[in-house]
Amino acid sequence: MRERAWVWSGRYFDSVTLMAVSAKLRAQPGVERAAVMMGTPMNLAQLGEAGFAVPEGLAPTDVVVTVAGTSEEAVEAALAEAKRALEGGGLGAGPGRAPGPGRAPGPGRAPGPAFRADLAMISVPGEYAPREARLALEQGLDVMLFSNNVSVADEVRLKRLALEQGRLLMGPDCGTAILDGVGLGFANAVRRGSIGIVAASGTGAQELSCLIDRLGGGVSQLIGVGGRDLSDAVGGLMTLAAIERLQADPATEKIVVVSKPPGHSVAERTAAALEAPGGKPYVLCLLDRFSLDEAAEAAVGRPLDAAPPPVPKAAGRALGLFSGGTLCSQARQVLGDRAELIDLGDDRFTRGRPHPMIDPSYRIALLEQAGAGLVLLDVVLGYGAHPDMAGALAPAIRGAAARGCVVVASVTGTEGDPQVRSQQVAALREAGAVVAETARLAALAAKEALA
Amino acid sequence: MRVVNIGAPHFAAALEAQGVEVAQADWRPPAGGDMKLIEALEKLSTPAVAEANAKALAIINSGHPVLVDVGWARDLIPGMQRTTILHSGPPNRWETMSGPQRGAVLGALMLEGLADSPEAAEALAASGEIEFRANNDHGCVGPMAGVISYSSALFVVENRAFGNRAFTNLNEGYGKVLRMGAYAPEVLEKLRWINAEVAGALQGALRLMDGGLDLRSLIAQALHMGDECHNRNKAVGALFLREMAPYLARAAGVGPEALARILDFIGHNEIWFVNLSMAACKATLDAARSIPGSTVVTCMARNGYEFGLQVAGLPGRWFTGPAQKVRALYFPGFTEADAAPDIGDSVITETAGIGGFAMAAAPAIVQFVGGTPELAAELTAHMYEITLSESPVYSIPAFGFRGTPTGIDIRKVVETGILPSINTGVAHRLPGVGQVGAGLVHPPANIFADALLALAEAAAPQTAPTRRYDDPI
Incomplete structure (x- = not known):
């Protein structure tokens, strides 16, 4: 086997771009392993653990490409491909890449003074994210902080700054938001309406907003506050600010707050903010006691009118392969330890690998290993998600079904999403999966099959 | 809604789709x-x-340098002894001095009558008897070797806004000169003439002038005439002569022959004004040299061995790194192998927002930096990325009279990795050969990082108002 590395110094690419290039190299003929990453200490350690020879003296602003393959030619061809892809700005550079003449934007700064943004969408690596968020807040922007690995201390500091500035700091680890009809991050094309949502902001918020849409309701705003906001340490700083914003928002008639069980004093303050005199009607849904389905029903004031779909009995290993963390923990509440439920969006699985909502390959590999038994999975649609997740999973589902595996799925999405929910449902059914109306109903169906 | 996407382009594409x-x-x-x-x-x-x-920035931008007098180092510099040698750059020792600076020291020791041969001068320089001091620590600046000794004539530049003064020696012109490390008898002879006849006449002329010569005004005009007042001083030199000539003619004791010699010398020395440009910048920046907490650069200087920097928040403290190689265009017969590393106090001009920071105003010398006016404009445009303000006085016609980038912020340099762009002459690495080219150089990156860390260490703990977690919001 041949192995070779190429280093491009003083360049920076985001991890999504680099992972896409890695994936492309791995698909080249004769390539056995390939990694494309920035030379941060963490990445280099990972590279070493993966058995690659790590070049010396690399800095976090060096791009390193390492390829191992069956022949010299294959490795050379892959390196050449990496150069081509990176020199072209990765695979499909985003809009507005080229700075205007004479006004090259500095690192970390907005592109040129002419562009006045209202919101900064931040997805840089976690160690750099607090600074970018601070700069954006100081410029008077709302911030959606997609980055994870941000410390609680930084989160508190940034949220206080946001409050001083009268801005929102959504996150960290905020996957989705909808502001004035614009879906940010992984968001679905949800009908506009009068329901304002405050949620930790991951797939739980996506499922809830999609169910509201399916029930005929609409969403005014979906404000993500990050999974730790209602902890005692953060004190619900952004939840309270979001409630205040929704109380004042003319488009919002009803407020829905969805959360894991909060700290005691935080719970009291949240309730007080919702109970404030003259406040709007509200739904407070704590996920240890209520489901997302119930929250949607209460928000719209109409029942879902759906039951778990009929499923054949399953015997053997029961596995849950989730791309959404909240959907995974909701299934855990239904199934307990009857099944091995894996959140593939967890940090453990996304290190050096794209999120499972973008890249189906790891889930496909696990599906291919599944024997007779049961697999429960979620397909999450929307802006930013994989263009055809059902189509990508279909062959593996078909294979699993052929081995006597019962596959139960749910599809979080709307008819307006780029992937079109009904088409994704049809593709999954066609491959042999049982598709439930909601993620919770899918878990209930799985429970039935395992009973 | 308008969104700036910082990170994965994926999300920008998703927004564009909406x-x-x-x-x-x-x-x-x-x-x-x-x-x-x-x-x-x-x-x-x-x-x-x-x-x-x-x-x-308020201090720097309101600086008003005026040439008020000519005097001599022995009278103007406190503590100046015959055995004191001031030199360019951060503090240096004989052992580490570069060729040009060594040569200039030898010349100065002979000029002061402390040695009668280069060999004797060298022995004296190495003996420990001589006190070497950095110009910038004594309100002085000098180009290249920058050597100022006991009998050196000095221009006195006063910052009218704040009353502080800066000093610089008189420019010797081209060829074999002390500032390039030459010390032959004719070099010292010319220096004696400059220190006596030229300095005396200029002193007489300036003392006739009401309120001195406004250097800020001359530099501002020259930037609109193709000078950047570091590597190009053609226009400003002519302006200087225009203002001074009548007073020189009237000055007591300057006969027609001496007047002709002096006018001819100044008029045909196209870099005559660079010393004054430097002293003007020094006087402007020195007023801001001590401001607790400030991250603004107040001094940069090189001695051919090290590049040094000072910052307003840590007055008097030098941060140093190795002097760099100049990316230069060489005069016929010379190559990079002949070049001394970066040397001289003239980078004080960039520190104050002219020189390389006003390159876009001087298209005539773009050959030194790679050839095109576009590149010159780009170099200056980049400097706005590392400065905190724009000069209210010095402006660039090609940028719609935008003020020159002024007030280098240590933080911005470290954050962006953009280093100040410096126009400079290049000395031969051996003493006494002279200038061999001109070009572009950057400071070493470490001095900005070192200064930043020192400033952070010196900074008081953050004083942002702290709210307790459970306080009502």
Whole structure:
């Protein structure tokens, strides 16, 4: 086997771009392993653990490409491909890449003074994210902080700054938001309406907003506050600010707050903010006691009118392969330890690998290993998600079904999403999966099959 | 809604698909991804630092340098002894001096009558009897070797806004000159003439002038005439002569022959004014040299061995790194192998926002920096990325009379990795050969990082109002 590395110094690419290039190299003929990453200490350690020879003296602003393959030619061809892809700005550079003449934007700064943004969408690596968020807040922007690995201390500091500035700091680890009809991050094309949502902001918020849409309701705003906001340490700083914003928002008639069980004093303050005199009607849904389905029903004031779909009995290993963390923990509440439920969006699985909502390959590999038994999975649609997740999973589902595996799925999405929910449902059914109306109903169906 | 996307382009594409106006930031990790530096940057991103910097900028931007007198080092520099040698750059020792600076020291020791041969001068220089001091620590600046000794004539430049003074020697012209390390008898002879006849006549002329010669005004005009007042001083030299000539003619004791010699010498020395440009910048920056908390650079200088920097928040403290190689265009017969490393106090001009920072105003010398006016404009445009303000006095016609980038911020240099762009002459590495070219150079990056870390260490703990977690919001 041949192995070779190429280093491009003083360049920076985001991890999504680099992972896409890695994936492309791995698909080249004769390539056995390939990694494309920035030379941060963490990445280099990972590279070493993966058995690659790590070049010396690399800095976090060096791009390193390492390829191992069956022949010299294959490795050379892959390196050449990496150069081509990176020199072209990765695979499909985003809009507005080229700075205007004479006004090259500095690192970390907005592109040129002419562009006045209202919101900064931040997805840089976690160690750099607090600074970018601070700069954006100081410029008077709302911030959606997609980055994870941000410390609680930084989160508190940034949220206080946001409050001083009268801005929102959504996150960290905020996957989705909808502001004035614009879906940010992984968001679905949800009908506009009068329901304002405050949620930790991951797939739980996506499922809830999609169910509201399916029930005929609409969403005014979906404000993500990050999974730790209602902890005692953060004190619900952004939840309270979001409630205040929704109380004042003319488009919002009803407020829905969805959360894991909060700290005691935080719970009291949240309730007080919702109970404030003259406040709007509200739904407070704590996920240890209520489901997302119930929250949607209460928000719209109409029942879902759906039951778990009929499923054949399953015997053997029961596995849950989730791309959404909240959907995974909701299934855990239904199934307990009857099944091995894996959140593939967890940090453990996304290190050096794209999120499972973008890249189906790891889930496909696990599906291919599944024997007779049961697999429960979620397909999450929307802006930013994989263009055809059902189509990508279909062959593996078909294979699993052929081995006597019962596959139960749910599809979080709307008819307006780029992937079109009904088409994704049809593709999954066609491959042999049982598709439930909601993620919770899918878990209930799985429970039935395992009973 | 308008969104700036900082990070994965994926999200910008998703927003574009919804018809949202998105700009993708050309992001890369600040400070080369060095977390220690990023933490220092965060620590220094406080209102207190912003306030200190605003104060520094107000002082720099209201600086008003005026040439008021000519005198001699023995009278003007406190503590100046016959055995004191002032030199360019950060503090230096004989052992580490570069060729040009060594040569200039030898010449100065002979000029002062302390040695009667180069050999004797060398023995004296190495003996420990001579006190070497950095010009900038004594309000002085000098180009190249920058050697100022007991009997050197000095221009006195006063910052009219604040009353502080800066000093510089008189420019010797081209060829074999002390500032390039030459010390032959004719070099010293010319220097004696400059220190006596030229200096005396200029002193007489200046003392006839009401209120001195306004250097700020001359530099501002020259920037509109193709000078950047570091590597090009053609226009400003002519303006100087225009203002001074009548007073020189009237000055007591200057006969027609001497007057002709002096006018001819100044008029045909196209870099005559660079010393004055430097002293003007020194007087302007020195007023801001001590402002607690400020991250503004107040001094940069090189001695051919090291490049040194001072920052307003840590007055008097030098941060040093190795003197760099100049990217230059060489005079016929010379190559890079002949060049001494970067040397001289003239980088004080860039520190004050002219010189390389006004390159876009001097298209005639773009050959020195790679050839095209576009490149010159780009070099200056980049400097706005590392400065905090624009000069209210010095402006660039080609940029719609935008003020020159002024007030280098240590934080911005570290954050962006953009180093100040410096126009400079290049000395031969051997003493006495002279200038061999001119070109472009950058300071070593470490001095900005070192200064940033020192500033962060010196900074008081963050004083942002703290709210307890459970306080009502």
